[in-house]
Amino acid sequence: MATAIRRAACTVFLSSAATAAFAQPAATGWQAGAVLDLSASSRELALGSRDKGLGLGHSDVSVRGPLGTHLEAQGTAAAHTDERKLEVELEEAWIQTRTLPAGLQLRAGRFSSQIGYLNEQHPHSDDFIQRPLLYRAFLGNHWFDDGLRVNWTAPTDFYLRLGLEVFRGKQLVREAASSRRPGAVVLSSRIGGDLGRSQSWQAGLSLLHNRREAAVEAHEEGEEEEEHEEHGAEHEEHAHAHGAAFSGRRMWLAELAWKWAPEGNNRRQQVRVSLEHARVTRLNRFATSSDQHHATYLSAVWRFAPEWEVGVRHDLLRVRQPHEDHFDDGRLRETALMLAYKPSHRQTVRVQFTHQRDRGGFEAATHAVQLQYILNFGAHASHSF
Numbered sequence: 001m002a003t004a005i006r007r008a009a010c011t012v013f014l015s016s017a018a019t020a021a022f023a024q025p026a027a028t029g030w031q032a033g034a035v036l037d038l039s040a041s042s043r044e045l046a047l048g049s050r051d052k053g054l055g056l057g058h059s060d061v062s063v064r065g066p067l068g069t070h071l072e073a074q075g076t077a078a079a080h081t082d083e084r085k086l087e088v089e090l091e092e093a094w095i096q097t098r099t100l101p102a103g104l105q106l107r108a109g110r111f112s113s114q115i116g117y118l119n120e121q122h123p124h125s126d127d128f129i130q131r132p133l134l135y136r137a138f139l140g141n142h143w144f145d146d147g148l149r150v151n152w153t154a155p156t157d158f159y160l161r162l163g164l165e166v167f168r169g170k171q172l173v174r175e176a177a178s179s180r181r182p183g184a185v186v187l188s189s190r191i192g193g194d195l196g197r198s199q200s201w202q203a204g205l206s207l208l209h210n211r212r213e214a215a216v217e218a219h220e221e222g223e224e225e226e227e228h229e230e231h232g233a234e235h236e237e238h239a240h241a242h243g244a245a246f247s248g249r250r251m252w253l254a255e256l257a258w259k260w261a262p263e264g265n266n267r268r269q270q271v272r273v274s275l276e277h278a279r280v281t282r283l284n285r286f287a288t289s290s291d292q293h294h295a296t297y298l299s300a301v302w303r304f305a306p307e308w309e310v311g312v313r314h315d316l317l318r319v320r321q322p323h324e325d326h327f328d329d330g331r332l333r334e335t336a337l338m339l340a341y342k343p344s345h346r347q348t349v350r351v352q353f354t355h356q357r358d359r360g361g362f363e364a365a366t367h368a369v370q371l372q373y374i375l376n377f378g379a380h381a382s383h384s385f
Contacts (some may be wrong), residue, residue, distance in 0.1 A: 030065030031379035037080075037124045043368040046332060046356055047136045047245060047317075050129065050370065056081040057372065058123040058142070060091065064379075070099045091144050107149040112142065113165055115186050115206040117255040117276055119143055120384060127272070127301045128338055129352045129370045133315040134278050134295035138251060140243045145171040145184065158193035159202070169212040172244055183212040192385060201258045202385045208251040246293050246319050249282035257385060270303040286325045294318045309340040321361055331359030348374040 037057030044052045057080055064074040076092035094109030114120045118135060123142050131141055147167035154160035169183020185208070192202030254277050261270040280293035295318070301311035315334040320327040338352040350372040358365035 030063060032061070032063045033376065033378035034061045035059055035122070035124050035377070036375045037372065038374075039129060039370060039372045041368050041370045043366050044364075045130065045334075045354060045366060045368055046358075046362045046364040047133060048130060048368075049123075049136060049141045051081055051084055053084075055084075056086065057129075057374075060122065060124075062092070066098070067095065070097060072096050072098055103153040103155060105149075105151045105153070107151075108147075110144060110146050111149070112144040113167065113186055114149070114163055114188055115139070115143070115165075115208055116253050116278075117202075117204065117257055117274055124374055127299065127309070127311050127340075128313055128336055129350060129372045130336075130354070132276070132295070132297035132299070132313065133317040133332060133334055134253075134276055134297055137245050137295060137317055137319070138247070138278055138280060138293065140172065140245075143172055143244075145169065147182070147184075159191060161188075161190045163188040163190075169210065172210065173212040173247055183210070185209045185211070197264050198262055199258065199260050200385070202256075204255040206253045206255075208253070210247060210249050210251070246280065246321075247283075248280040248287075248293060251278055251280045253278040259385075266303070268303075268306050272299075272301045272303075274299045283320060283327075284322050286322070287320070287327070291320045291327055293320065307342050309338075309342070311338045311340075312336070313338075319361070328361060330361030332362040332365060333357040333359060346376040348372070350374075 035058075037059045038054070039050055039057050040054050041048075041050045041052055044050065050057065058078060059080065060076050060078040062074065062076040064072070066072050073095045074092050075090075077088065078091040079086060079088045081087070090110060092109075092111050094107050094111045096107040097105055100106065112120045116135070116139070118126065118131060119139060119142065123131060130136070135141055145167040147165055149163060149165045151161055151163045154162075163186070165184075165186040165188070166182045167184040167186070172184055186206060187209075188204065188206040190202060190204035192200065194200045255274070256276075257272070257274040259266070259270065259272050262268070275296075275298050277296045278294070281287075281289075281291075283291050283293070295316065297313055297315040299311065299313040301309055303309045313334075313336045315332075315336075317330070317332040317334075319330040321330045334354060334356045336352055336354045338350055340348055340350040342348050352370045352372070353367070354370065355367040356362070356365035
């Protein structure tokens with residue numbers, strides 16, 4: 001009951017703030033926006049984030065603006081349907097510095113980790129209706145958490161950013177052994193630049209050290225009672241969190257993105273290519289060095305006219321599914337084809353065909369046709385490269 005009240009209060013607060021910001025954006029410097037994401041799916045995919053039939057995707061209300069000269073803040077309440085039930089959660093509530101010297105920036109509160117190429121972006125800004133298997137399997141589709149971030153951007157002609165994030169980790173692993181230390185630590189690096197007037201690129205490498213052990217780890221001698229006590233206290237809090245379907249103590253994630261547009265003008269034509277690979281190790285106390293999770297995807301999107309885009313993405317997922325002291329192999333392939341119509345920057349209509357192939361351990365693999373409609377209201381934070 002208390003959690004439901006907190007969610008309702010967060011929604012009311014952000015809605016009120018959004019109304020005020022819509023009314024007086026110039027006077028206060030604050031801006032507000034909302035996104036509606038509707039979809040219809042013929043089937044529910046394995047590790048899917050969309051229900052069969054009609055559903056609500058990642059829809060949100062956001063407010064953002066300055067807190068004096070040196071700080072800025074953002075709050076985002078998000079809603080979606082899961083198993084035909086509406087879930088509302090406070091996705092972002094952070095404060096960030098604006099004027100620190102030497103390229104430093106601090107952020108504190110609840111926010112999305114900058115691990116990987118897609119995670120920091122809101123899912124409704126993606127090129128495909130569902131995120132790659134890598135994110136759905138290892139990061140719970142979209143990982144946000146409570147924590148602290150420190151970034152340093154180098155004063156160079158090319159883009160170079162180093163980052164450290166420390167999180168509670170409870171949004172990543174739903175049930176875990178008790179720990180007073182931070183639950184997850186992310187080290188990230190990103191570099192990028194231009195290749196002439198028409199091309200740009202970006203590459204990154206991230207390391208996630210996950211201190212929160214999966215529930216099986218909590219049953220070690222002397223810890224079972226402690227785990228049940230924490231689980232009881234947090235059960236309601238985690239009821240809406242998806243968490244990672246496959247986790248381990250350490251994950252490396254490499255990313256590479258390339259974009260092309262004639263003379264840098266992407267409004268009429270553009271090609272976007274992205275590639276990511278993740279490796280998860282130390283799955284549990286029974287795992288050997290050969291017991292690892294791997295995921296890779298390659299995505300290509302072509303804007304062939306100002307209002308039209310077509311794209312293809314191929315995903316590979318290889319996991320070792322733990323069953324106490326032994327593991328079973330899991331293999332899943334996924335190919336997605338999409339066509340998007342964007343009559344304006346505020347609207348997107350997208351149709352997608354996704355085919356999954358079970359190579360072992362994913363009997364729910366299937367194929368699906370999905371339709372998505374996205375509508376933007378007001379202002380919305382710009383997304384990264």
